[in-house]
Amino acid sequence: MNRLTAFILATLMALGAGLAQARDLHDHEIKKLLDAGTIQSLEKLKAAALATHPGSEVTDTELEEEYGKYRYKVDLRDADGIEWDLELDATSGEVLKNHQDT
Incomplete structure (x- = not known):
């Protein structure tokens, strides 16, 4: 195996390990975070997402923990049938990503 191939494989493995860090949270974990005031309510976060695209409907949601931070996807x-992917900081409610689904 040459150095370039080894470098590419190592890079891909590192990227894959980074992706594996995100995990979905279970209901009991979400309740503990809400009770502790660590994250905002899912209703409040959903309302913030809907405010970015008035007249939209939510088709899917996920709360994930990645590198110690909580993100609501x-x-x-x-109304025009366009799909949007949003990501919010579950602690502050800040919209981190807002892009059209392709």
């Missing part, structure tokens, strides 16, 4: 469909 929301899929929306607007």
